[in-house]
Amino acid sequence: MGTVLKALLQQRHLQTVSAFNREYDKLAHRIDPALVGFGPKKAQFYRWLSGEISSLPYPDHCRILQAMFPNWSTAELFQQYSGNPEDLIREPHAVAHAAKQQNKHNLADVEAVYATRLDFLRAMPPQELFKTARTVDLTGLSLNMLCQQYSDTDILRLLENGTVIRCLFLDPAGESIRAREVEEGHAPGLLTNLTDANIQTLERVRRRVTAQTPGSLLIRVYDQPIRFNITIIDSTICVMQPYLPTSRGVESPTFVSRNSGAAGLYGTFSGVFEAMWSGGNERAIE
Known part of the structure; x- marks a missing residue:
C-alpha cells in the first residue's frame, strides 16, 4: 500500500529519492531557481510514498509536484492507492471533460x-x-x-x-x-x-x-x-x-x-x- 504519488513515480521510474530529486531540480530550475537543491530528504520522500504524513507538504514542494503531475491535485497525490500504477493514467480527454464539467457550473475554483x-x-x-x-x-x-x-x-x-x-x-x-x-x-x-x-x-x-x-x-x-x-x-x-x-x-x-x-x-x-x-x-x- 502506498500513495497515488508512489504509483505515478513508478510509472516514470522515478521511485528512488535520487531520481525524484533530479526531476525536482529540472522543474525547479524552470519554475523558481531558488528551489533547486531543496527537494525532499530521503526520510521525508519515503513518507510521501507511504502516506505517513499529517498534512500536505510545504507550498514550495506542492508547486513542484503540481508541475510534475499537472493532471492531479496535490491532495490527490497523497491519497492511498493499492492498484496497478498503469491504471492511474489520465487521458487528456478525461482532464478536458473534468474542466468542462467545472466550467459548466461557472464556479471557477x-x-x-x-x-x-x-x-x-x-x-x-x-x-x-x-x-x-x-x-x-x-x-x-x-x-x-x-x-x-x-x-x-x-x-x-x-x-x-x-x-x-x-x-x-x-x-x-x-x-x-x-x-x-x-x-x-x-x-x-x-x-x-x-x-x-x-x-x-x-x-x-x-x-x-x-x-x-x-x-x-x-x-x-x-x-x-x-x-x-x-x-x-x-x-x-x-x-x-x-x-x-x-x-x-x-x-x-x-x-x-x-x-x-x-x-x-x-x-x-x-x-x-x-x-x-x-x-x-x-x-x-x-
Missing part, C-alpha cells in the same frame, strides 16, 4: 459558499482550519477569527511548529477605521479599541517567541477603505468575505476557494493580499 461568517465558522472552525497550517495570511479589520477564536497557547504552538503567520490589520490610528465605525453605526472608538486590543494580544504572544522558535508572527497595519477579509492557508485555501455597507463582518457571505493552478478566485485574492501586505506598515514589538 470556488468549492464552498456560506451565507454568513458564522455559518462558515460552524462548518470550518479555525481550530481545524489552522491546526496543521505551515503558513497563515490574514487581512481585514480586527482579525477576530485568529485573535478572538484561537487561543494564545494554540498560536504559540503553531509558531513552535514552524508556522509563519502574517497579520494585516486596519490601522486603529487611521482614518479608514473611523469611517467604518460610522458606516456600521458604532460609537466612536469601538472598532478602534477592538482592533488595538487584538493587535496587543498578538504582540503579547510574540513576546513569548524565542530565537529558537522556528515560526514567525508578523504584524502590519494599513489605512485604506476596507473591502475584503481574506485568509489564506498554506498557499492552498483562500477564505474571502466582502465588507457590506452597514453590515458587520459576521453577517457577510463567505467564499472558500482552493488553488487549482488555473485562473480563479484564489489567484485574484492571493494577489490582493500580497499587494496589501507590501503596502502595509510594520507593527514594531512594544
Whole structure:
C-alpha cells in the first residue's frame, strides 16, 4: 500500500529519492531557481510514498509536484492507492471533460459558499482550519477569527511548529477605521479599541517567541477603505468575505476557494493580499 504519488513515480521510474530529486531540480530550475537543491530528504520522500504524513507538504514542494503531475491535485497525490500504477493514467480527454464539467457550473475554483461568517465558522472552525497550517495570511479589520477564536497557547504552538503567520490589520490610528465605525453605526472608538486590543494580544504572544522558535508572527497595519477579509492557508485555501455597507463582518457571505493552478478566485485574492501586505506598515514589538 502506498500513495497515488508512489504509483505515478513508478510509472516514470522515478521511485528512488535520487531520481525524484533530479526531476525536482529540472522543474525547479524552470519554475523558481531558488528551489533547486531543496527537494525532499530521503526520510521525508519515503513518507510521501507511504502516506505517513499529517498534512500536505510545504507550498514550495506542492508547486513542484503540481508541475510534475499537472493532471492531479496535490491532495490527490497523497491519497492511498493499492492498484496497478498503469491504471492511474489520465487521458487528456478525461482532464478536458473534468474542466468542462467545472466550467459548466461557472464556479471557477470556488468549492464552498456560506451565507454568513458564522455559518462558515460552524462548518470550518479555525481550530481545524489552522491546526496543521505551515503558513497563515490574514487581512481585514480586527482579525477576530485568529485573535478572538484561537487561543494564545494554540498560536504559540503553531509558531513552535514552524508556522509563519502574517497579520494585516486596519490601522486603529487611521482614518479608514473611523469611517467604518460610522458606516456600521458604532460609537466612536469601538472598532478602534477592538482592533488595538487584538493587535496587543498578538504582540503579547510574540513576546513569548524565542530565537529558537522556528515560526514567525508578523504584524502590519494599513489605512485604506476596507473591502475584503481574506485568509489564506498554506498557499492552498483562500477564505474571502466582502465588507457590506452597514453590515458587520459576521453577517457577510463567505467564499472558500482552493488553488487549482488555473485562473480563479484564489489567484485574484492571493494577489490582493500580497499587494496589501507590501503596502502595509510594520507593527514594531512594544
